[in-house]
Amino acid sequence: MRRIAIAAAATVSVVVLLFSYRTSTGQTPVAAGRPLGGGTQRTRTTSPATPGSASGTFTGSAADTRYGPVQVQITVAGGEITDAQAVQVPQESGRDVRINSAAVPQLNQETLQAQSAQIDTVSGATYTSEGYQQSLQSAIDAAHR
Numbered sequence: 001m002r003r004i005a006i007a008a009a010a011t012v013s014v015v016v017l018l019f020s021y022r023t024s025t026g027q028t029p030v031a032a033g034r035p036l037g038g039g040t041q042r043t044r045t046t047s048p049a050t051p052g053s054a055s056g057t058f059t060g061s062a063a064d065t066r067y068g069p070v071q072v073q074i075t076v077a078g079g080e081i082t083d084a085q086a087v088q089v090p091q092e093s094g095r096d097v098r099i100n101s102a103a104v105p106q107l108n109q110e111t112l113q114a115q116s117a118q119i120d121t122v123s124g125a126t127y128t129s130e131g132y133q134q135s136l137q138s139a140i141d142a143a144h145r
Helices: 002-020 094-114 126-144
Strands: 056-059 063-065 068-077 080-088
Touching: 056 126, 063 126, 068 094, 068 126, 080 094, 080 126, 094 126
Parallel strands: none
Antiparallel strands: 056 068, 063 068, 068 080
C-alpha cells in the first residue's frame, strides 16, 4: 500500500511539473514569411520615427554579430520610416546567404510596420535579427539628431 501511495504522489508531481513548464523561447515563430503569434518579444526602449524627426536617409552603425556585421539604412519622410534596407549582412557562406536572403526582407517589412526598432526576431536568423535591431536603432537615433 505504501508503494502505491509513493507512486501516485510521484506521478502527480511529474504531471504538475510538466504543466508548469514554459515552452516559449521569447521568439515569435515564423512560417511562410509571417509571424505565427503566440510568442513573446523582448521589450527594449526604442525611439520611433516621429513628426519631429529629420527627413532623409540615415545609416545606422554596423552591429557586430557572431557571423559578421549587420548594418541598416532607413529613409524617413514626414516623420515616418518609408524604407528600410540592410546594406551589410553576413555573406561568408552559402548558409549565411540562404538565411539572410529570407530574413532580411522580413526584417525590412517589420520595420515599416513597427516604425521603430521594436521588431520581431526572425526564427532561424537570431544573430542577424539582433544585429539588425541594433543598427536600426542607431539609424533611428541619427534621424532624431
